[in-house]
Amino acid sequence: MEPVKAPLDLSVSLGPLALANPVLTASGTFGYAAEFASLVALDRLGGVVVKGISLAPRPGNPPPRVVETPCGMLNAIGLENVGVKRFISDKMPFLRTCGCRVIVNILGDSIDEYGMLARELSGVPGIDGLEVNISCPNVKKGGVAFGTVPEMAAAVTRTVKQATGLPVIVKLSPNVSDIVAMARAVAEAGADAISLINTLIGMAIDARTRRPKLANVIGGLSGPAIKPVALRMVWQVASAVPIPVIGIGGIGTAEDAIEFLLAGATAIEVGTANFYNPAATCQIIAGIENYLRQQGETSVRAIVGSLRLGTSL
Numbered sequence: 001m002e003p004v005k006a007p008l009d010l011s012v013s014l015g016p017l018a019l020a021n022p023v024l025t026a027s028g029t030f031g032y033a034a035e036f037a038s039l040v041a042l043d044r045l046g047g048v049v050v051k052g053i054s055l056a057p058r059p060g061n062p063p064p065r066v067v068e069t070p071c072g073m074l075n076a077i078g079l080e081n082v083g084v085k086r087f088i089s090d091k092m093p094f095l096r097t098c099g100c101r102v103i104v105n106i107l108g109d110s111i112d113e114y115g116m117l118a119r120e121l122s123g124v125p126g127i128d129g130l131e132v133n134i135s136c137p138n139v140k141k142g143g144v145a146f147g148t149v150p151e152m153a154a155a156v157t158r159t160v161k162q163a164t165g166l167p168v169i170v171k172l173s174p175n176v177s178d179i180v181a182m183a184r185a186v187a188e189a190g191a192d193a194i195s196l197i198n199t200l201i202g203m204a205i206d207a208r209t210r211r212p213k214l215a216n217v218i219g220g221l222s223g224p225a226i227k228p229v230a231l232r233m234v235w236q237v238a239s240a241v242p243i244p245v246i247g248i249g250g251i252g253t254a255e256d257a258i259e260f261l262l263a264g265a266t267a268i269e270v271g272t273a274n275f276y277n278p279a280a281t282c283q284i285i286a287g288i289e290n291y292l293r294q295q296g297e298t299s300v301r302a303i304v305g306s307l308r309l310g311t312s313l
């Protein structure tokens, strides 16, 4: 006879936002979810984080916009998106039927734009939270990224929090010298949760033609190559702030996801892996369940931040 399996509790909370399980999709790698509906049981996911939305539609950068690198990829999509109006009219009707949490990633050129986006999305049925992408240049302040100056990141966070009652997740850029200072600034400014990391800035050159491989010359590096950097930053941030942390960066298997949970992440997002294995998210959920059973745990929350210091050698 099969042994009776103890019921497992995979639920987690990102401040006011409760998730059925800790597995989310990463912005820009899962479209507006409809693109993956025939490949992934969306109602099994903790939630989807949709492609970054700006006030006006953006065409993005000219091609080539994506290039494969050892253990990863570089992209310079340029935050192409349909704009907030068309997102609400054309994309939200499907997203409301997903059966999982819907988190909208937002981006702006100015602090005001972040505030306007948050206000516009607030009253829309079916949106469960906002993820604020601060890895964007502040056009009014000479192009310095919001995500690299703690005071600017705090100002964006405060503005978005004032503009909405939705849970606010602030997504950090890894392209800084002190990630903990950034995390503390947004936590003190009222963020409900922090997600990290966005892509690392990189470059690829074709030696034969002596040209850059991306039309934009530089782009964002993602995939397994960035996992150790992401894991280190998640551990540092989770140890330093009192709010929940979402781990992102090179997660493609349950083991990857579990490493982030052990480092202190309450939830994780799967990005580049969706491109080479669309089943990754559901496989990760099943793999976390197996791990909990093997470890004799009944709740995923029991392993969050349970890293044992000292090596296993």
Ligand SMILES: Cc1cc2nc3c(=O)[nH]c(=O)nc-3n(C[C@H](O)[C@H](O)[C@H](O)COP(=O)(O)O)c2cc1C
Binding pocket: 026, 027, 028, 029, 051, 052, 075, 077, 079, 105, 133, 171, 197, 198, 199, 221, 222, 223, 224, 226, 248, 249, 250, 251, 269, 270, 271, 272, 273
């Ligand atoms: C093609 C592509 C598009 C992306 N677009 C966005 C975006 O619109 N907003 C955002 O915050 N992050 C965006 N990202 C970053 C991912 O959400 C994620 O933070 C990053 O890729 C690291 O995770 P990964 O290694 O699992 O892909 C994008 C990444 C890729 C590869």
